[in-house]
Amino acid sequence: MVALARKLDLRDRRLGGGVSLPVLAGIVAACVFLVIGCLTSSIFAQQTVAGLSQGVIYSSLALALVLIYRATEVINFAQGEMAMATTYIAYQLTLWGLSYWAAFFLTLAIAFVFGVVVQVTVIRPIQQSVIAVVIVTIGLFLLIDGLVTWKFGADLKFMAAPFGNSVYHVGTVTFARQDLGTLVVTVVSVVLLWLLFQYTKLGLAMRAAALRPAAAALVGVRVRWMLAIGWGLAAVLGAVAGLMTEPTTFLQPTMMQAVLLYAFAAAVLGGLESPVGAVVGGLAIGIFLNLVGQYVGFATSELRLPIAFAVLLGVLLLKPTGLFGRKTARRV
Amino acid sequence: MTALLELEDVHARYGPVKALHGVSLAVGEGEIVAVLGANGAGKTTTLRAISNTVRREGSIRFAGKPLRGGPETAARLGIAHVPDGRGTFAELTVWENLRLGGYTRRGNLKSEFDRVRTYFPWLEDRRDQQAGTLSGGEQQMLALARAFMQRPHLLLLDEPSLGLAPLLVTEVFRIVRELNENEGMTVLVVEQNAHIALQLASTAYVLEVGAVALSGPSGELARHESVRRSYLGY
Numbered sequence: 001m002v003a004l005a006r007k008l009d010l011r012d013r014r015l016g017g018g019v020s021l022p023v024l025a026g027i028v029a030a031c032v033f034l035v036i037g038c039l040t041s042s043i044f045a046q047q048t049v050a051g052l053s054q055g056v057i058y059s060s061l062a063l064a065l066v067l068i069y070r071a072t073e074v075i076n077f078a079q080g081e082m083a084m085a086t087t088y089i090a091y092q093l094t095l096w097g098l099s100y101w102a103a104f105f106l107t108l109a110i111a112f113v114f115g116v117v118v119q120v121t122v123i124r125p126i127q128q129s130v131i132a133v134v135i136v137t138i139g140l141f142l143l144i145d146g147l148v149t150w151k152f153g154a155d156l157k158f159m160a161a162p163f164g165n166s167v168y169h170v171g172t173v174t175f176a177r178q179d180l181g182t183l184v185v186t187v188v189s190v191v192l193l194w195l196l197f198q199y200t201k202l203g204l205a206m207r208a209a210a211l212r213p214a215a216a217a218l219v220g221v222r223v224r225w226m227l228a229i230g231w232g233l234a235a236v237l238g239a240v241a242g243l244m245t246e247p248t249t250f251l252q253p254t255m256m257q258a259v260l261l262y263a264f265a266a267a268v269l270g271g272l273e274s275p276v277g278a279v280v281g282g283l284a285i286g287i288f289l290n291l292v293g294q295y296v297g298f299a300t301s302e303l304r305l306p307i308a309f310a311v312l313l314g315v316l317l318l319k320p321t322g323l324f325g326r327k328t329a330r331r332v
Numbered sequence: 333m334t335a336l337l338e339l340e341d342v343h344a345r346y347g348p349v350k351a352l353h354g355v356s357l358a359v360g361e362g363e364i365v366a367v368l369g370a371n372g373a374g375k376t377t378t379l380r381a382i383s384n385t386v387r388r389e390g391s392i393r394f395a396g397k398p399l400r401g402g403p404e405t406a407a408r409l410g411i412a413h414v415p416d417g418r419g420t421f422a423e424l425t426v427w428e429n430l431r432l433g434g435y436t437r438r439g440n441l442k443s444e445f446d447r448v449r450t451y452f453p454w455l456e457d458r459r460d461q462q463a464g465t466l467s468g469g470e471q472q473m474l475a476l477a478r479a480f481m482q483r484p485h486l487l488l489l490d491e492p493s494l495g496l497a498p499l500l501v502t503e504v505f506r507i508v509r510e511l512n513e514n515e516g517m518t519v520l521v522v523e524q525n526a527h528i529a530l531q532l533a534s535t536a537y538v539l540e541v542g543a544v545a546l547s548g549p550s551g552e553l554a555r556h557e558s559v560r561r562s563y564l565g566y
Contacts, residue, residue: 190433204431214403216432218403218413218415218419219478220384220404
């Protein structure tokens with residue numbers, strides 16, 4: 001057998017995974033462009049950093065969408081509203097006297113349970129039908145929105161600024177501490193999630209359950225629970241996104257609706273099946289929107305959403321699989 | 333000989349279509365049993381009934397107890413099912429596939445992997461390769477290795493020869509025999525290649541349209557007139 005194995009060459013053939021060369025070249029070119037821009041113009045640099053910090057929020061919500069899409073091929077339209085609701089929970093916790101960061105971490109735990117409970121009680125009974133799940137997530141959107149408005153009202157609420165309002169000066173460029181803090185928190189949570197999926201037994205089982213549920217069950221993986229845990233982790237990512245959005249939009253029931261649309265655009269741009277794509281897509285959308293807003297005269301903030309939608313539409317028309325997606329032949 | 337696995341009057345259906353009409357068979361501890369039959373005779377369904385991935389009725393007893401619950405439970409009780417299509421996670425690496433094989437085992441998988449390596453030494457070099465990029469023969473070996481990581485009492489093998497070159501078929505069956513002889517693994521193998529299956533197994537059952545048509549020691553079956561004509565082709 002060894003001889004046989006040696007005879008077959010050890011080419012590093014990868015299955016679909018990863019990036020095609022033109023896409024990689026495009027990303028490298030974009031990075032070079034951004035670096036040169038940042039070095040030549042301090043406004044450009046400032047906008048890029050602000051775009052990055054908004055982009056990571058889109059990334060984390062997009063990642064939540066991708067997580068659920070990979071496991072069940074369903075878009076959770078309620079992802080943004082779930083994130084909004086958990087942000088209100090954090091707000092309530094601070095009202096009860098918890099410090100911001102204590103409330104932050106407790107909220108992540110609550111969000112996990114929330115996601116699991118939603119999956120088990122509402123999604124699991126109907127998960128045989130993709131369209132039924134989609135409709136139920138839209139229903140959840142309305143339900144959560146209504147409940148939060150009923151409980152807290154539609155007026156703005158304010159939480160303590162988690163990172164303060166100070167700014168840093170590097171040369172002529174000013175960076176908001178808020179933006180850098182958002183960047184760090186979101187990146188850390190995404191990296192932790194990646195480590196969980198890549199290096200733990202639970203993460204491996206979750207990937208196996210998403211890829212081949214039947215085969216995963218045969219090796220002893222409890223597939224139903226893996227799906228529920230997936231929803232829980234998606235809700236945690238959403239909570240991070242919500243809490244990091246709050247300092248710019250403040251608390252209101254509609255705070256995550258635009259973010260959800262940017263996250264859709266990010267997920268589609270990256271390729272709905274690709275976690276890396278969701279992260280890159282989110283960053284790209286964030287930076288792109290900020291730079292367009294700065295340098296394209298007519299693109300005022302009212303056009304932010306339409307532009308994001310145009311990106312989404314363009315991707316679907318030109319490269320439906322997104323930057324990191326791949327064509328899959330599905331057996332029917 | 334005590335029966336490790338006993339099926340009694342097992343029926344199974346896919347929606348309205350009945351696939352098994354009362355199959356009864358017994359697999360003794362440490363034995364290799366083959367189930368033969370043509371396409372659609374119910375061979376795969378028999379294995380699916382055991383791991384409970386098809387709607388079934390009737391009595392299935394494993395190690396003296398009725399077998400209940402889904403495929404996860406069967407896996408936890410020590411039944412490793414290598415399904416048709418091998419159940420390989422093509423997108424995952426070889427090592428990740430093996431780790432999944434050991435999913436029901438607690439603690440460090442190092443010693444399990446060391447044992448697996450004695451049968452499949454080439455796996456070491458391919459640890460980080462995506463399983464889908466292995467050849468068909470290698471994937472079948474990987475499926476066996478993955479099942480072995482589970483250290484099962486009972487190995488259910490679905491058509492291990494399917495799509496493999498004759499030389500590789502011999503190799504796969506040699507390893508199955510070694511696992512049975514050295515590790516005491518009980519094997520229930522479903523096979524269309526009756527010739528090689530009858531050489532490997534001590535007992536065999538012939539399925540026809542979802543029921544057992546013939547059964548007995550492999551040697552006797554191999555000499556049986558109708559088995560020779562229908563399945564061995566001479």
